[in-house]
Amino acid sequence: xxxxxxxxxxxxxxxxxxxxxxxxxxxxxxxxxxxxxxxxxxxxxxxxxxxxxxxxxxxxxxxxxxxxxxxxxxxxxxxxxxxxxxxxxxxxxxxxxxxxxxxxxxxxxxxxxxxxxxxxxxxxxxxxxxxxxxxxxxxxxxxxxxxxxxxxxxxxxxxxxxxxxxxxxxxxxxxxx
Numbered sequence: 001x002x003x004x005x006x007x008x009x010x011x012x013x014x015x016x017x018x019x020x021x022x023x024x025x026x027x028x029x030x031x032x033x034x035x036x037x038x039x040x041x042x043x044x045x046x047x048x049x050x051x052x053x054x055x056x057x058x059x060x061x062x063x064x065x066x067x068x069x070x071x072x073x074x075x076x077x078x079x080x081x082x083x084x085x086x087x088x089x090x091x092x093x094x095x096x097x098x099x100x101x102x103x104x105x106x107x108x109x110x111x112x113x114x115x116x117x118x119x120x121x122x123x124x125x126x127x128x129x130x131x132x133x134x135x136x137x138x139x140x141x142x143x144x145x146x147x148x149x150x151x152x153x154x155x156x157x158x159x160x161x162x163x164x165x166x167x168x169x170x171x172x173x174x175x176x177x
Contacts, residue, residue, distance in 0.1 A: 008060070009053060009056050010027075010028075010031055012056050013027070013031065013052070013078055013079065013082060014027055016082050016086075016098070016101055016102070016105075017078075017082060017102055017105050017106075018101065018102020018103070018105060018106065019102070019105075019106070022118040022119045022120065023118050023119065024119055025117075025118075025119050025122045025124070026109075026114060026117055026118065026119075026122070026127060027078060029124060029127055029128065029131075030076065030077045030078035030081065030131070031076045031077075031078040031079075032076070033076060033077040033078075033128070033131060034074055034075070034076060034077070035049060035075045035076060035077045035079070035080040035135065036135050036136075037135075038135065038136060038137050039137075039161075039162075039163050041162075041163035041165065041166070042163050042164055042165075044163075044165065045075075045080050045083070045084055045164055045165075046075040046080060047075075048080070048083035048084065048086075048087055049075035049076065049079035049080040049082075049083045049084075050074075050075050050079070051083060052079050052082060052083050053079070077131055077135070081105055081108055081109075081146075082101065082105055084104075084108070084146075084164065084168075085101045085102075085104035085105040085108065086098060086101050086104075088104050088168055089101050089104055092168065092169070092172060108146045108147070111145060111146055111147060111148060112130050112131065112134055112144060112145075112146065113130050113144065114126075114127045114130050114131065130144055134146065137160040137161075145160075145167065146164055146167065146168065147164075147167050147168045147170075147171035147172070148171060149167065149170045149171045
């Protein structure tokens with residue numbers, strides 16, 4: 001039952017992403033990679049990602065508890081990004097429907113520099129490297145981020161020491177001012 005639920009769960013995540021069938025390689029890579037928060041404040045992003053499996057089981061009527069399978073603390077990069085997109089949509093945009101989750105998700109992939117890697121242009125090594133650099137707050141002089149913070153002067157702020165939630169708030173504030 002659990003294995004079947006995991007296969008269906010990936011399809012459910014894919015549907016939430018809003019990406020078409022030409023992104024199977026990228027989505028599978030993101031699903032296989034474990035999200036590792038470097039900053040303490042980003043632990044909330046992992047918790048949000050873990051919550052997606054509970055929501056999925058609830059929607060499907062499955063009585064599955066991830067802790068029984070030893071996966072409660074693991075969160076994939078795909079889960080983290082989709083949960084973060086949903087939180088942005090709900091809390092920052094104020095849209096309780098999930099109609100824009102795919103747009104936020106796609107924007108994060110674009111900012112990470114991996115949206116262009118659909119199945120026809122797939123490069124696993126480059127995608128893994130970009131995601132690793134983002135998770136570990138690396139990249140000089142251009143850090144890999146979900147939401148770059150650009151000021152009026154056009155200068156990009158190096159915000160590797162702030163949480164993803166703070167970063168998205170600052171980036172959107174700068175964008176709409």
